[in-house]
Amino acid sequence: MTICEATPTTGADGASGDQGFEAPVGRAAGAGLVGLELSDADRSEKFARMRAGELGSVHSWELVTAVDGPGTRMTIFLSGCPLRCLYCHNPDTMAMRNGEPVEASELLLRIKRYRRIFKNSGGGITLSGGEVLMQPAFAATLLRGAKEMGIHTTIDTSGFLGAACTDEMLADIDLVLLDVKSGDPETYRKVTGRALEPTLKFGRRLAEFGTEIWLRFVLVPGLTDDPANVETIAEYAATLPTVSRVEVLPFHQMGKDKWESLGIPYELGDTQPPTNAEVDRVRDQFRAKGLTVY
Amino acid sequence: MTTTETSTTIDGAATPDPWRGFETGPWTESVDLRDFILRNYTPYEGDASFLAGATEKTQRVWETLEKEYLSVERERRVYDVDVDTPADVDAFPAGYISSDDDVIVGLQTDVPLKRAMMPSGGWRMVETAIREAGKEPNPAVKEIFTKYRKTHNDGVFDIYTPRIRAARSSHIITGLPDAYGRGRIIGDYRRVALYGVDFLIAEKTKDKDAVADQPFSEHWARYREEHSEQIKALKKLKNLGAQYGFDLGRPAATAQEAVQWTYFGYLASVKSQDGAAMSIGRLSGFFDAYFERDLAEGTITESDAQEMIDALVIKLRIVRFLRTIDYDQIFSGDPYWATWSDGGLGEDGRTLVTKTSFRLLQTLRNLGPAPEPNITIFWDETLPDGYKEFCAAISIETSAIQYESDEQIRERWGDDAAIACCVSPMKVGKQMQFFGARVNAAKALLYAMNGGRDEVSGKQIVTGYEGVQGDGPLDFDDVWNRYERMLDWVVGTYVEALNIIHYSHDKYAYEAMEMALHDSEIIRTMGCGIAGLSIVADSLAAIKYAKVTPVRDETGLIVDYVTEGDFPTYGNDDDKADDIAATIVHTIMQKIKAIPMYRDAIPTQSVLTITSNVVYGKATGSFPSGHEAGTPFAPGANPENGADTHGMVASMMSVGKLDYNDALDGISLTNTITPAGLGRTKEEQVGNLVGILDSGFVPQD
Numbered sequence: 001m002t003i004c005e006a007t008p009t010t011g012a013d014g015a016s017g018d019q020g021f022e023a024p025v026g027r028a029a030g031a032g033l034v035g036l037e038l039s040d041a042d043r044s045e046k047f048a049r050m051r052a053g054e055l056g057s058v059h060s061w062e063l064v065t066a067v068d069g070p071g072t073r074m075t076i077f078l079s080g081c082p083l084r085c086l087y088c089h090n091p092d093t094m095a096m097r098n099g100e101p102v103e104a105s106e107l108l109l110r111i112k113r114y115r116r117i118f119k120n121s122g123g124g125i126t127l128s129g130g131e132v133l134m135q136p137a138f139a140a141t142l143l144r145g146a147k148e149m150g151i152h153t154t155i156d157t158s159g160f161l162g163a164a165c166t167d168e169m170l171a172d173i174d175l176v177l178l179d180v181k182s183g184d185p186e187t188y189r190k191v192t193g194r195a196l197e198p199t200l201k202f203g204r205r206l207a208e209f210g211t212e213i214w215l216r217f218v219l220v221p222g223l224t225d226d227p228a229n230v231e232t233i234a235e236y237a238a239t240l241p242t243v244s245r246v247e248v249l250p251f252h253q254m255g256k257d258k259w260e261s262l263g264i265p266y267e268l269g270d271t272q273p274p275t276n277a278e279v280d281r282v283r284d285q286f287r288a289k290g291l292t293v294y
Numbered sequence: 295m296t297t298t299e300t301s302t303t304i305d306g307a308a309t310p311d312p313w314r315g316f317e318t319g320p321w322t323e324s325v326d327l328r329d330f331i332l333r334n335y336t337p338y339e340g341d342a343s344f345l346a347g348a349t350e351k352t353q354r355v356w357e358t359l360e361k362e363y364l365s366v367e368r369e370r371r372v373y374d375v376d377v378d379t380p381a382d383v384d385a386f387p388a389g390y391i392s393s394d395d396d397v398i399v400g401l402q403t404d405v406p407l408k409r410a411m412m413p414s415g416g417w418r419m420v421e422t423a424i425r426e427a428g429k430e431p432n433p434a435v436k437e438i439f440t441k442y443r444k445t446h447n448d449g450v451f452d453i454y455t456p457r458i459r460a461a462r463s464s465h466i467i468t469g470l471p472d473a474y475g476r477g478r479i480i481g482d483y484r485r486v487a488l489y490g491v492d493f494l495i496a497e498k499t500k501d502k503d504a505v506a507d508q509p510f511s512e513h514w515a516r517y518r519e520e521h522s523e524q525i526k527a528l529k530k531l532k533n534l535g536a537q538y539g540f541d542l543g544r545p546a547a548t549a550q551e552a553v554q555w556t557y558f559g560y561l562a563s564v565k566s567q568d569g570a571a572m573s574i575g576r577l578s579g580f581f582d583a584y585f586e587r588d589l590a591e592g593t594i595t596e597s598d599a600q601e602m603i604d605a606l607v608i609k610l611r612i613v614r615f616l617r618t619i620d621y622d623q624i625f626s627g628d629p630y631w632a633t634w635s636d637g638g639l640g641e642d643g644r645t646l647v648t649k650t651s652f653r654l655l656q657t658l659r660n661l662g663p664a665p666e667p668n669i670t671i672f673w674d675e676t677l678p679d680g681y682k683e684f685c686a687a688i689s690i691e692t693s694a695i696q697y698e699s700d701e702q703i704r705e706r707w708g709d710d711a712a713i714a715c716c717v718s719p720m721k722v723g724k725q726m727q728f729f730g731a732r733v734n735a736a737k738a739l740l741y742a743m744n745g746g747r748d749e750v751s752g753k754q755i756v757t758g759y760e761g762v763q764g765d766g767p768l769d770f771d772d773v774w775n776r777y778e779r780m781l782d783w784v785v786g787t788y789v790e791a792l793n794i795i796h797y798s799h800d801k802y803a804y805e806a807m808e809m810a811l812h813d814s815e816i817i818r819t820m821g822c823g824i825a826g827l828s829i830v831a832d833s834l835a836a837i838k839y840a841k842v843t844p845v846r847d848e849t850g851l852i853v854d855y856v857t858e859g860d861f862p863t864y865g866n867d868d869d870k871a872d873d874i875a876a877t878i879v880h881t882i883m884q885k886i887k888a889i890p891m892y893r894d895a896i897p898t899q900s901v902l903t904i905t906s907n908v909v910y911g912k913a914t915g916s917f918p919s920g921h922e923a924g925t926p927f928a929p930g931a932n933p934e935n936g937a938d939t940h941g942m943v944a945s946m947m948s949v950g951k952l953d954y955n956d957a958l959d960g961i962s963l964t965n966t967i968t969p970a971g972l973g974r975t976k977e978e979q980v981g982n983l984v985g986i987l988d989s990g991f992v993p994q995d
């Protein structure tokens with residue numbers, strides 16, 4: 001097989017010229033469940049099997065590089081999320097009923113198929129969403145299965161449901177992408193509709209457990225960009241010894257169409273992406289704390 | 295370096311033993327480049343830190359070229375045309391870019407970028423191209439090629455059958471090399487340097503006379519005539535050398551001469567042929583033997599070696615052919631595919647990567663990125679890490695590198711193979727290809743459903759075939775059966791055209807120069823190709839897994855389809871759709887194989903991009919997959935635009951399921967990766983690209 005490389009397009013559109021948050025270049029919108037058999041279990045059976053971690057509500061999967069952790073990864077988007085982030089780029093994953101029932105065994109087969117790719121690229125699997133910890137039993141099954149195959153595991157979470165993550169599960173997680181959506185509790189509630197504290201608590205627990213963390217922060221002008229707000233996150237990040245990098249993700253109007261097609265009111269319709277200068281300022285705030293920042 | 299101490303003029307100053315310091319072997323007795331290379335090259339496992347930058351001279355030459363020629367050409371498409379001199383190996387006097395241009399010399403005509411006429415392919419193309427360049431053809435030259443000298447194009451049309459003419463005019467078969475040079479032949483240009491032209495003439499004479507006592511047959515006559523043509527071409531090659539002050543009769547005695555002699559071999563070819571792809575072969579290991587020897591002798595420095603490769607690459611970047619605007623549209627620009635193959639492993643397990651492999655990549659830094667020469671790396675997981683990382687880094691900086699699976703090529707064609715054009719592998723000097731352009735496999739599906747009526751014009755192109763009946767949803771088995779039968783007609787017509795074309799090309803536009811740098815007995819392949827694979831695969835998947843209802847116009851012609859429900863698409867590592875794609879490729883290959891080929895060529899197939907996808911798309915209607923009439927096809931074996939929703943690596947897995955045995959001429963997948971999409975730091979980007987390449991070229995578990 002051949003790869004003819006064509007002339008590259010320029011980086012992602014948008015003022016900062018950086019990758020978009022959670023939906024960068026190379027990621028197709030509306031990826032589906034291609035290649036997976038859907039479960040035909042009936043309703044009551046479904047709930048039982050979901051509780052047992054054998055069945056999950058899955059939005060989609062894809063193979064991505066340099067996006068959701070190191071190397072080339074199979075990212076699995078689980079459905080359902082307790083938060084209602086104003087800038088959510090995947091509002092169709094908020095409700096668990098929007099997902100499709102998929103057997104853990106079916107997904108593990110697919111994961112196994114890509115073992116060699118993970119090994120070659122230093123990649124692995126990433127459970128994302130929605131919120132992965134909405135389906136802790138299902139996530140645990142996948143993480144255990146992956147670890148049994150010697151595959152690197154990552155979860156991408158807001159941490160709000162951190163309490164649902166057992167120590168057993170933590171032992172099967174190599175890296176956590178911890179999305180801290182604000183440092184100031186008021187702002188956090190404004191952005192997500194929920195409380196900040198569970199996230200902070202989960203981060204501290206990860207650090208104690210020794211789990212590597214990539215802390216992510218989405219910079220939204222007029223919403224999360226207050227220097228004091230950023231400073232609080234930076235200070236917090238600096239207290240967690242296992243944070244190996246901080247990613248500041250500039251807001252982009254990526255999910256707008258989806259909000260509209262779902263008929264949910266979208267509040268950030270007029271918000272512009274941050275300028276390069278603003279992104280630099282925020283990154284510098286983190287850097288000043290001695291953190292590695294991108 | 296100083297050229298004075300190494301270049302020898304015709305008056306015959308003493309030259310050192312050209313083969314001094316080389317390990318001898320069978321290569322000293324008869325032409326055997328592979329043996330020479332394997333005995334004398336130095337595998338290199340290190341990194342790029344030894345490399346030298348561009349010398350001041352290199353920078354000056356490149357600047358002159360850019361300022362005085364390339365920038366002018368960009369403004370007016372064609373810099374200049376010589377309308378009086380039909381091209382040939384020694385038709386033009388020596389030409390130079392500037393007075394600094396003395397490292398590796400030689401231009402196609404007497405002025406950089408000035409294009410020459412090559413009317414043996416056909417006069418009409420030449421005349422059109424001259425007029426489009428704003429010049430008037432010379433009536434005397436026109437008279438020769440329209441009145442006295444028959445061309446390839448005339449020959450083809452004397453033979454073409456009615457069904458070929460119908461298929462051409464309805465665009466189900468387009469872009470055939472029936473009016474332009476076929477290309478896809480790589481002369482073993484290294485032979486000029488290693489042996490000198492006198493030895494090559496002696497060998498060809500020997501081969502020609504080896505059959506002198508056999509009785510007459512057409513095959514025998516052609517063999518002798520072609521050898522005479524080759525010998526004449528070799529003599530002209532010597533003239534070409536003399537025009538620039540070199541005696542090509544003897545072997546190259548230094549690294550500078552080795553590069554120069556090799557380039558003259560290539561130059562002679564692009565002076566006499568304007569084939570669609572004029573690739574240069576696999577040179578790095580060969581040059582490296584000379585560089586290592588001269589470096590050890592202390593006669594050159596690393597900077598000299600780099601300067602020579604830079605100078606050669608500059609020359610390869612300014613090859614030009616006289617093309618029409620139409621041609622440029624089919625091929626999306628003005629490519630000539632001076633493909634330079636590199637990397638890979640030897641059959642003995644050693645890496646074939648040398649320091650010169652690095653020097654070649656370094657030209658992209660020293661001179662900036664450019665599409666030519668089309669650098670093609672034979673990739674293997676076990677290539678040295680330093681080289682893999684350098685390839686990835688240069689890819690990220692310039693996106694000017696193409697990758698092939700070394701294992702696939704080596705197992706089939708050995709370790710001295712090179713790519714002609716974009717993907718076609720061949721044993722250098724031992725094999726050539728009859729270039730077959732592509733047949734529109736997607737349009738064939740529409741013909742099958744319309745019983746041979748063209749979905750765009752409504753004309754009945756093929757007779758004797760029944761289309762799908764009724765207005766109900768399409769049935770997969772019914773459509774597949776009709777498709778198979780229609781393919782018999784389409785493939786039969788296509789291969790018939792190819793046989794005619796190559797018969798005529800050999801007769802009227804024989805590549806004597808390139809063939810003189812081949813063995814006398816060679817392997818020939820017929821490189822058939824298909825376009826529109828992903829569209830057929832997705833359309834058949836739609837018919838099989840969703841509900842597809844045909845929409846007919848008032849004459850009963852199916853002009854559109856209503857597709858309801860989901861269906862799997864090719865390019866997402868979904869076996870359901872990928873198996874359909876593999877079956878299509880296999881079926882077409884079976885049909886090609888069933889037809890006898892001109893000169894007993896081995897039929898092969900390619901699923902590749904040559905960017906004619908816009909032209910093919912324009913001439914084709916709508917599909918059950920949702921592909922709209924008139925819109926471009928995806929290139930090569932790529933999934934349909936937007937249908938690959940599960941990431942690039944998943945599409946690589948899908949492409950990997952096409953059986954290489956059904957597509958020995960190559961399969962291409964074009965991917966655009968932005969550096970930022972590969973990671974946060976350069977290091978991360980390099981690592982991730984290496985990971986993707988390693989993953990793409992290995993079988994899955």
Ligand code: SF4
Nearest residue numbers: 081083084085088130
């Ligand atoms: S946590 Fe993620 S998925 Fe949930 S609402 Fe926020 S952005 Fe959307």
